[in-house]
Amino acid sequence: MHLRMRSVRNFSGKGASPFFRTRFFRHALIYSFVEHTLGRSHNRTNIDAEVGYFVTSRIAVTGIASYARHHGGLDYDSSKGLDQWTPEELLKHDELMRSNQLDVGGGAAVLINKSTSVYANYLTIVSGINGRALNSGIMLGINVRFRSRKPHVSENVAEREFTALSSLLPTIRHGELRPCH
Numbered sequence: 001m002h003l004r005m006r007s008v009r010n011f012s013g014k015g016a017s018p019f020f021r022t023r024f025f026r027h028a029l030i031y032s033f034v035e036h037t038l039g040r041s042h043n044r045t046n047i048d049a050e051v052g053y054f055v056t057s058r059i060a061v062t063g064i065a066s067y068a069r070h071h072g073g074l075d076y077d078s079s080k081g082l083d084q085w086t087p088e089e090l091l092k093h094d095e096l097m098r099s100n101q102l103d104v105g106g107g108a109a110v111l112i113n114k115s116t117s118v119y120a121n122y123l124t125i126v127s128g129i130n131g132r133a134l135n136s137g138i139m140l141g142i143n144v145r146f147r148s149r150k151p152h153v154s155e156n157v158a159e160r161e162f163t164a165l166s167s168l169l170p171t172i173r174h175g176e177l178r179p180c181h
Contacts, residue, residue: 003034003095004035005033007030007031007033008030009029009030010030011029012027013025014026023051023053024052025051026049027047027049028047029045029046030045031044032045032046037096038089038092040074040096041071042095043070044071045067045071047067048064048067050063058111059108059109061107061108062109062121063104063106064103064105064106064107064121064123067101068099070097073096074097074130075129097130098129100128100129101128102126102127102128103125105124106121107119107120107139109143116145117142117143118141119139119140119142120140121138122137122138122139123139
């Protein structure tokens with residue numbers, strides 16, 4: 001079953017200034033109001049952060065952190081087995097499971113041309129409860145930037161250069177790493 005959800009989001013980042021000419025950071029703070037299941041609330045908060053450094057104009061390295069916290073939901077106690085839940089809770093346990101998790105990692109991206117980059121990222125779980133058994137993962141990908149025919153509005157050359165380079169780097173978001181249940 002897919003649950004309805006409404007989110008409040010805040011994304012920000014920094015680059016394109018004298019100090020940040022070769023460095024950047026981005027963060028996302030998301031609070032999601034998730035549809036109640038069996039009369040239970042299980043809203044969640046996601047915080048994602050990324051810091052990066054352009055080693056050259058074509059190569060960037062990044063450090064990544066992703067935190068997820070469910071507010072409410074079911075806990076799993078392995079000593080009790082499946083008897084810890086009512087039959088209704090057992091039927092809906094995937095949707096109601098409270099999973100809190102902190103992942104950290106790093107990666108690199110290489111600019112192939114003005115519109116294409118390739119990247120590799122590695123993430124590992126630092127701490128977590130009620131989550132997946134997967135402790136780490138590697139993500140490989142290609143970013144392709146599409147442009148409209150309209151000219152860029154900003155006359156700030158540094159902003160244009162940073163936007164062009166940083167938009168080719170992968171952005172890590174909680175939803176890309178694991179689904180919400």
